[in-house]
Amino acid sequence: MRPRKTNTLMIKIENLVKTFGAKRAVDGISFNVERGEVVGFLGPNGSGKSTTMRMITGYYAPDSGKVSVGGNDVVESPLAAKRLIGYLPENAAAYSDMTVVGFLGFAAEIRGLTGGAKQKAIGRAVERCFLSSVLHQSIDTLSKGYRHRTCLAQALIHDPEVLVLDEPTDGLDPNQKHEVRNLIRELGKTKAVVFSTHILEEVDAACTRAIIIDRGRIVAQGTPDELGRPLEDVFRRLTIADTVKA
Amino acid sequence: MKHIWVIAKRELGAYFTSPVAYIFLVIFLLLTGFFTFTAGQFFERGEASLSAFFGWHPWLYLVLVPAAGMRLWAEERRSGTIELLMTLPITPWQAIAGKFLASWIFLGVALALTFPVVITVNVLGSPDNGMIFAGYLGSFFLAGAYLAITCMTSAMTRNQVVAFILSVVACLFLILAGFNPVTDLMARWASPAFIDTVAAFSVVTHFDGFQKGVIDTRDLLFFLSLIGFSLFATGVILRNR
Numbered sequence: 001m002r003p004r005k006t007n008t009l010m011i012k013i014e015n016l017v018k019t020f021g022a023k024r025a026v027d028g029i030s031f032n033v034e035r036g037e038v039v040g041f042l043g044p045n046g047s048g049k050s051t052t053m054r055m056i057t058g059y060y061a062p063d064s065g066k067v068s069v070g071g072n073d074v075v076e077s078p079l080a081a082k083r084l085i086g087y088l089p090e091n092a093a094a095y096s097d098m099t100v101v102g103f104l105g106f107a108a109e110i111r112g113l114t115g116g117a118k119q120k121a122i123g124r125a126v127e128r129c130f131l132s133s134v135l136h137q138s139i140d141t142l143s144k145g146y147r148h149r150t151c152l153a154q155a156l157i158h159d160p161e162v163l164v165l166d167e168p169t170d171g172l173d174p175n176q177k178h179e180v181r182n183l184i185r186e187l188g189k190t191k192a193v194v195f196s197t198h199i200l201e202e203v204d205a206a207c208t209r210a211i212i213i214d215r216g217r218i219v220a221q222g223t224p225d226e227l228g229r230p231l232e233d234v235f236r237r238l239t240i241a242d243t244v245k246a
Numbered sequence: 247m248k249h250i251w252v253i254a255k256r257e258l259g260a261y262f263t264s265p266v267a268y269i270f271l272v273i274f275l276l277l278t279g280f281f282t283f284t285a286g287q288f289f290e291r292g293e294a295s296l297s298a299f300f301g302w303h304p305w306l307y308l309v310l311v312p313a314a315g316m317r318l319w320a321e322e323r324r325s326g327t328i329e330l331l332m333t334l335p336i337t338p339w340q341a342i343a344g345k346f347l348a349s350w351i352f353l354g355v356a357l358a359l360t361f362p363v364v365i366t367v368n369v370l371g372s373p374d375n376g377m378i379f380a381g382y383l384g385s386f387f388l389a390g391a392y393l394a395i396t397c398m399t400s401a402m403t404r405n406q407v408v409a410f411i412l413s414v415v416a417c418l419f420l421i422l423a424g425f426n427p428v429t430d431l432m433a434r435w436a437s438p439a440f441i442d443t444v445a446a447f448s449v450v451t452h453f454d455g456f457q458k459g460v461i462d463t464r465d466l467l468f469f470l471s472l473i474g475f476s477l478f479a480t481g482v483i484l485r486n487r
Contacts, residue, residue, distance in 0.1 A: 054329070057333040058332070058333055059329050059332050059333050078335075078337075079335045079336075079337070082333060082334065082335040083335040085333070087330070087333045089326065089329040089330060089333070090326075091326055093325055093326035093327045093329060093330055094327065094330070095256070095260070095325075095327055096325065097259075097260050097263050097264055098256075098259070098260075098263070102259070106252065106256050107334075109252045110249060110252050110253070110334050110335070110336060111334075111335065112248075138263075151330075154330070
């Protein structure tokens with residue numbers, strides 16, 4: 001018998017809108033993510049995935065609509081919301097002049113972890129992301145895969161309840177991709193996870209639910225089975241390639 | 247406060263893990279030495295004071311402080327780490343203050359390393375050390391004011407060179423407003439009251455008092471409000487990025 005899920009609402013998004021100049025990047029998106037869910041965020045490039053994630057994490061303020069994380073409105077009480085979130089930004093930006101352990105130490109300290117708790121948190125994140133061999137290497141000397149995992153480790157450092165991962169498998173080799181997917185699935189058992197991707201096989205590999213967005217709107221959502229198979233055909237039917245004129 | 251310190255510590259680390267800090271310190275010390283002893287004619291003056299030393303600081307800082315501070319926000323924007331920083335559970339104000347403090351501490355270290363000049367003047371004569379202390383204090387606040395302006399320009403762009411040039415121009419304006427050749431020029435057509443008003447915005451006017459050994463709260467307030475205003479503007483710029 002499966003353990004009973006504790007279905008608590010962790011991310012609540014209502015009618016989110018964000019416009020850049022004349023372009024409406026996100027156009028009325030609403031969805032919820034509960035603890036124990038891994039939501040895959042699918043869509044072509046430029047469909048508003050990153051913009052939505054940036055609004056969840058409080059980097060962009062929405063033009064209208066609401067985001068709340070763990071019951072905290074991201075605009076009104078940003079600190080309480082941000083404390084619950086671990087965020088892997090697109091392109092996995094990290095301070096390139098720091099060593100891996102220095103960077104993780106910084107992330108831990110800014111999250112209020114010191115002394116023994118800090119060391120423990122670093123140890124756990126390093127183990128989860130397989131970083132022990134590059135611990136004292138400076139980040140600008142790391143390969144893309146390692147840099148990506150360093151930034152992922154930063155997102156996991158405080159064992160957050162909500163994970164927002166923007167293309168977590170981008171630039172990784174097939175083995176690393178496999179590991180990261182397993183990690184996401186594992187983390188998803190106890191946390192609320194949202195991750196974006198345009199690799200469809202990842203939806204099957206890691207998600208409990210997928211949301212397909214196109215040009216700022218949700219065009220379909222459901223479990224991979226509900227969306228229909230093969231996923232690629234579904235995706236291509238629902239979204240418009242950016243090579244086609246709108 | 248703890249968050250500010252964590253940010254500041256990281257920023258200071260960034261100075262000293264790259265060659266920037268060491269190059270900066272060496273050049274700063276070489277230039278202060280050159281201006282004091284050669285261009286400032288320290289020995290020829292025959293007076294036991296550091297006016298030959300402090301007099302150059304507004305000009306020296308004009309280039310060096312923007313060089314030390316241009317990285318602060320422009321680099322975060324270029325590398326994308328600003329997204330990381332702004333999604334951490336800290337307020338933007340804490341990030342701004344932490345970064346500013348780190349750089350200010352760094353400039354303070356550079357300034358403190360000029361201590362041999364104080365020893366020299368004390369060995370050669372008996373200067374008024376209170377006056378020297380006031381000069382150092384003024385110089386530190388002057389550096390802070392330039393630095394805050396550099397923070398602001400650095401937040402405007404992802405390009406460090408643009409940040410550098412903008413802050414040099416802004417700081418130059420703050421010097422020239424009270425620079426004698428400029429005020430003399432203005433005296434031909436402007437009323438003395440107007441000139442005084444313009445000069446009141448100049449860092450030179452407010453730095454002069456410190457050089458004479460006078461720690462005037464109005465001068466301190468000038469520098470502090472310049473710092474406060476620039477950092478506030480930094481916050482506004484970052485919010486509207």
